[in-house]
Amino acid sequence: MNEKVTFTVDGKQLEGKQGQLLIEACEDSGIHIPRFCWHKRLDPVGMCRMCLVEIDTPRGKALVPSCTTQVSEELIVETESDTVKKAQEGVLEFLLINHPLDCPICDKAGECPLQDQTMAYGPGESRFIEEKRHFEKPIPVSDIVLLDRERCILCARCTRFSDEISGDPLIEFIQRGNKTQVNTFPDEPFKSYFSGNTVQICPVGALTATSYRFKARPWDLKKVSSTCNCCSLGCSVELNVSQNKMLRILGEDNEFTNQGWLSDKGRYNFEYLHSENRLLNIHSRENEDYQTINISDAIEKIKNKIKDLDNPDIKFIIGANSTNEEYFAINKFANSLNRNEFLSKDKSNVYFADDHIYNGYFSEEYTSATFEDLDNSDAIVVWAEDIKDNLPVLFLRIKKAVKNGVKLVVFGHTNTALESLADLYLGAEIVSNNFELKTSLSNIQELKDIIDSKKVTTIIGKSTPLQKKDSLDTLINHLQKVSDLKVFNCFSKANTFGAIQHIDQIKGLNEFCTEYENSNKNIVFTIGANPVNSSFFGSKIKNLLEDTDYVISLDIFKNETTELADLILPTTAFGEKEGTITNMEMRVMKQNKILPDPGSTLSEWEYLIMIAQSLGKDINYDSVNDLNSELASQFTMTEALPTFDNLNKPSNLFGILNQKEINLNIRDIDQDSSSLLMVKRLYGDSSTQINSPSISMLGSERFIELSEFTLDKYGIKSNVATLTQGSSSIFVNIKLNNLLPDNLVLAPINRRGFEKLDSTKDFDLKETKNMKDLSVN
Amino acid sequence: MSWETERLEKAKQIIEMYPQKRSALGPLLYLAQDKDGYISNESIVEISGLIGITEVQVQSVASFYSMYKQEPTGKYLLSVCKSISCEISNSSDVINSVKNFTGLSNNETDDENFFTYESVECIGACGGAPAIQINYETVEGLTPDKAVDLCKWLKEEEPEIVVADELQDKFGGVKSFDWAIADNNGATSPVPGFQTYDTSKEKK
Ligand code: SF4
Ligand code: FES
Ligand code: FES
Numbered sequence: 001m002n003e004k005v006t007f008t009v010d011g012k013q014l015e016g017k018q019g020q021l022l023i024e025a026c027e028d029s030g031i032h033i034p035r036f037c038w039h040k041r042l043d044p045v046g047m048c049r050m051c052l053v054e055i056d057t058p059r060g061k062a063l064v065p066s067c068t069t070q071v072s073e074e075l076i077v078e079t080e081s082d083t084v085k086k087a088q089e090g091v092l093e094f095l096l097i098n099h100p101l102d103c104p105i106c107d108k109a110g111e112c113p114l115q116d117q118t119m120a121y122g123p124g125e126s127r128f129i130e131e132k133r134h135f136e137k138p139i140p141v142s143d144i145v146l147l148d149r150e151r152c153i154l155c156a157r158c159t160r161f162s163d164e165i166s167g168d169p170l171i172e173f174i175q176r177g178n179k180t181q182v183n184t185f186p187d188e189p190f191k192s193y194f195s196g197n198t199v200q201i202c203p204v205g206a207l208t209a210t211s212y213r214f215k216a217r218p219w220d221l222k223k224v225s226s227t228c229n230c231c232s233l234g235c236s237v238e239l240n241v242s243q244n245k246m247l248r249i250l251g252e253d254n255e256f257t258n259q260g261w262l263s264d265k266g267r268y269n270f271e272y273l274h275s276e277n278r279l280l281n282i283h284s285r286e287n288e289d290y291q292t293i294n295i296s297d298a299i300e301k302i303k304n305k306i307k308d309l310d311n312p313d314i315k316f317i318i319g320a321n322s323t324n325e326e327y328f329a330i331n332k333f334a335n336s337l338n339r340n341e342f343l344s345k346d347k348s349n350v351y352f353a354d355d356h357i358y359n360g361y362f363s364e365e366y367t368s369a370t371f372e373d374l375d376n377s378d379a380i381v382v383w384a385e386d387i388k389d390n391l392p393v394l395f396l397r398i399k400k401a402v403k404n405g406v407k408l409v410v411f412g413h414t415n416t417a418l419e420s421l422a423d424l425y426l427g428a429e430i431v432s433n434n435f436e437l438k439t440s441l442s443n444i445q446e447l448k449d450i451i452d453s454k455k456v457t458t459i460i461g462k463s464t465p466l467q468k469k470d471s472l473d474t475l476i477n478h479l480q481k482v483s484d485l486k487v488f489n490c491f492s493k494a495n496t497f498g499a500i501q502h503i504d505q506i507k508g509l510n511e512f513c514t515e516y517e518n519s520n521k522n523i524v525f526t527i528g529a530n531p532v533n534s535s536f537f538g539s540k541i542k543n544l545l546e547d548t549d550y551v552i553s554l555d556i557f558k559n560e561t562t563e564l565a566d567l568i569l570p571t572t573a574f575g576e577k578e579g580t581i582t583n584m585e586m587r588v589m590k591q592n593k594i595l596p597d598p599g600s601t602l603s604e605w606e607y608l609i610m611i612a613q614s615l616g617k618d619i620n621y622d623s624v625n626d627l628n629s630e631l632a633s634q635f636t637m638t639e640a641l642p643t644f645d646n647l648n649k650p651s652n653l654f655g656i657l658n659q660k661e662i663n664l665n666i667r668d669i670d671q672d673s674s675s676l677l678m679v680k681r682l683y684g685d686s687s688t689q690i691n692s693p694s695i696s697m698l699g700s701e702r703f704i705e706l707s708e709f710t711l712d713k714y715g716i717k718s719n720v721a722t723l724t725q726g727s728s729s730i731f732v733n734i735k736l737n738n739l740l741p742d743n744l745v746l747a748p749i750n751r752r753g754f755e756k757l758d759s760t761k762d763f764d765l766k767e768t769k770n771m772k773d774l775s776v777n
Numbered sequence: 778m779s780w781e782t783e784r785l786e787k788a789k790q791i792i793e794m795y796p797q798k799r800s801a802l803g804p805l806l807y808l809a810q811d812k813d814g815y816i817s818n819e820s821i822v823e824i825s826g827l828i829g830i831t832e833v834q835v836q837s838v839a840s841f842y843s844m845y846k847q848e849p850t851g852k853y854l855l856s857v858c859k860s861i862s863c864e865i866s867n868s869s870d871v872i873n874s875v876k877n878f879t880g881l882s883n884n885e886t887d888d889e890n891f892f893t894y895e896s897v898e899c900i901g902a903c904g905g906a907p908a909i910q911i912n913y914e915t916v917e918g919l920t921p922d923k924a925v926d927l928c929k930w931l932k933e934e935e936p937e938i939v940v941a942d943e944l945q946d947k948f949g950g951v952k953s954f955d956w957a958i959a960d961n962n963g964a965t966s967p968v969p970g971f972q973t974y975d976t977s978k979e980k981k
Pocket of ligand 1: 151152153154155156157158159182198201202203204206207
């Protein structure tokens with residue numbers, strides 16, 4: 001497969017791989033052939049003919065598309081001959097026949113392959129005097145993507161993406177000849193988690209995103225590479241800023257992680273940065289009201305609080321959005337305030353605000369996996385949260401691996417979106433509604449056939465916070481025994497892996513509740529965390545915080561937790577801070593700063609270090625660089641230290657794999673799940689999303705999923721129902737999902753209206769008769 | 778409106794003929810056309826469910842081929858060939874006479890939904906040019922007058938099913954070749970008669 005072949009291009013001897021496409025082989029050797037339809041990550045179609053080159057054949061010279069021709073030994077190619085030039089001019093003249101040439105009002109102008117290639121290879125003038133084809137300008141193909149069919153050059157990049165890569169072919173060519181156009185079926189919009197990728201790969205301005213339309217000219221943009229923190233995959237992105245406003249995020253092709261793609265959440269979740277609801281000032285609670293105070297008063301207040309309380313009990317609840325440098329600072333600071341600091345590491349005072357994390361499989365017994373292993377395994381075994389909703393680009397990687405012949409086994413009830421890709425879907429017959437395995441795994445012949453003595457990569461994690469670790473232990477022990485196993489611990493949120501790498505020991509909110517209950521309840525820092533809203537222990541934590549002497553919240557928006565704070569410190573967000581983050585492969589990647597700190601915000605580490613210094617602690621870091629170089633030096637098994645310097649080198653642009661000892665100390669939640677399974681969906685009511693107008697509506701649909709059997713059980717015939725629990729009730733749309741086991745109802749955890757539901761309590765479901773009720777709500 | 782049981786039954790039989798469900802798309806579209814006289818959006822939804830591809834993928838194929846009608850046609854679809862063999866045998870006169878008689882221009886249907894007129898590319902009857910199709914039943918060796926007679930006859934008789942052999946005997950001239958077997962299977966507008974797919978109609 002990887003045999004080398006030698007061929008000649010424009011008189012130069014080049015080397016390529018057997019079977020490689022000519023256009024790609026030339027590109028690798030620095031010869032650029034113009035193209036519109038060919039894209040490295042899509043199957044070739046030979047649709048646009050822009051890539052025509054001349055090759056020698058036994059019957060003389062012939063023009064062939066280089067995107068569908070494979071290199072072969074002794075192939076002789078001309079890319080700049082007169083014939084090729086004439087062909088290129090011809091192709092462009094044809095493409096421009098119907099193209100509106102509305103570049104002055106087109107968002108793509110300035111970075112448009114059609115514009116650029118017309119300049120470079122075009123005929124220079126037009127002979128076309130007839131009327132051009134007309135279409136309504138632009139039509140929405142989804143809530144966030146618009147299509148101007150007049151500009152489309154029918155390259156089929158968008159349609160191939162939706163079919164081959166994301167697997168939701170809701171856009172297609174319809175009609176033919178002069179009327180050919182990309183379109184959706186009436187009332188079936190291009191509702192895809194990945195639709196924004198089509199906007200990025202469209203070689204003209206036909207597909208545009210609502211969030212970027214008419215906002216800027218590409219030559220006015222300031223750009224920097226960074227790493228997305230919407231989930232723990234670590235997609236490489238390019239941030240585009242104009243006049244200190246983030247206007248666009250593009251996917252960068254990082255071979256190791258996202259391979260160019262992004263989810264729409266990662267791509268469009270940025271407008272919140274400039275929301276008028278951002279916290280920009282320090283708020284201090286004086287009596288009932290908040291007052292704006294300055295930083296030195298705030299530090300003074302904290303210092304005095306801590307001094308007054310005389311050896312107070314201080315706890316930290318942290319979220320997943322901090323950088324490694326910030327976690328490193330949190331760790332230093334927390335340790336310095338830990339009353340038990342010298343006793344043992346089991347007495348950590350840092351608690352992580354995500355109920356999904358558990359002790360995981362990190363010890364030396366387990367070989368940790370990288371995304372490349374997905375492609376190189378014989379089989380992938382998934383038992384975790386919904387991958388498509390929580391790690392959307394990982395879904396694309398799995399889909400790609402499956403397409404290339406890797407077998408997929410899926411356990412449980414939360415990954416029904418993977419069922420159509422799976423060779424073996426082990427749902428209700430094998431996994432109980434309480435996530436216990438009903439059968440011994442060695443008895444399942446189909447599983448044996450797929451995994452025994454094979455190279456297996458597993459993606460393993462709690463499907464919901466209520467799943468017990470025992471069940472996962474059983475699976476992993478079995479896999480460990482019968483296969484050559486690599487492991488992904490599936491913690492899906494942002495920089496969770498950075499937190500667990502850089503904090504000596506992390507506990508869960510479960511531990512917080514029990515330990516804090518018996519403490520003096522002096523001081524709690526919440527840092528980028530909203531445990532009151534997002535946790536199983538939410539109401540308990542609310543009570544505990546209300547009983548606390550002094551609560552200090554560091555956050556970017558007001559939320560249910562900051563409401564209980566005595567002091568709110570506004571922090572910087574994505575794009576406003578420099579640092580590193582660690583993805584689920586333990587790949588450390590760079591996040592870059594391109595926006596100024598808004599208002600009087602500071603980074604989390606800056607606050608903590610100021611407080612530490614005011615207390616006379618010996619924690620001295622002047623810059624995030626200092627933090628970075630010290631934390632980098634603490635890595636052990638590593639190719640190169642993940643310092644800013646190293647990460648900024650072009651060769652390390654896409655991250656450096658690192659290992660560090662990990663110490664988690666988290667108990668299972670002592671509660672069985674009921675028939676209400678609450679799962680996190682990609683879109684919801686997170687404060688970042690609701691403050692990003694272009695995507696805020698995407699998480700507004702209220703729906704539940706259940707099987708036909710369950711639907712019948714509740715006697716529901718319509719597709720809307722009322723879900724009642726205690727005194728709260730909400731209207732929901734019904735989605736049938738017959739992969740769900742009997743008596744299980746799946747509801748989104750992060751949607752407006754669902755926050756009052758308790759997944760451990762009974763509920764009732766009734767058909768909604770009166771449609772008017774719906775519109776009221 | 779979703780498909781009636783019988784049509785669904787037929788659809789299932791057709792799907793079973795192919796190793797991959799989606800390969801049945803072409804014939805299923807004929808079933809759809811047989812139902813409404815054109816490919817309705819409801820039928821697209823139905824087919825998409827039956828073979829597991831998205832609606833727009835069905836629509837993509839349905840709208841690509843001109844013999845899948847996107848709008849209802851009249852009871853008799855008149856397709857006059859305008860390609861080269863017919864053209865050199867004076868098809869333009871036939872075209873004009875049919876257009877004049879019906880008062881229709883290309884791709885138009887009259888107010889009574891009786892005739893739809895279209896001029897089409899080669900219909901594979903070059904040896905018997907010029908040729909016309911009535912609901913895809915071919916008549917060869919036509920003259921402009923005979924073509925008008927044919928239209929008049931359709932007006933008067935209003936046959937439920939049109940059968941090529943019968944039309945040929947009444948209005949046609951020299952045929953390209955003779956199948957030698959009388960074929961009683963005809964068609965109703967605008968579905969070509971395929972026995973395999975159960976869209977052909979037998980004239981008793
Ligand atoms: S919309 Fe853009 S990507 Fe899609 S076919 Fe047209 S030019 Fe290509
Ligand atoms: S790039 Fe080769 S035909 Fe379009
Ligand atoms: S040209 Fe008319 S039938 Fe072939």
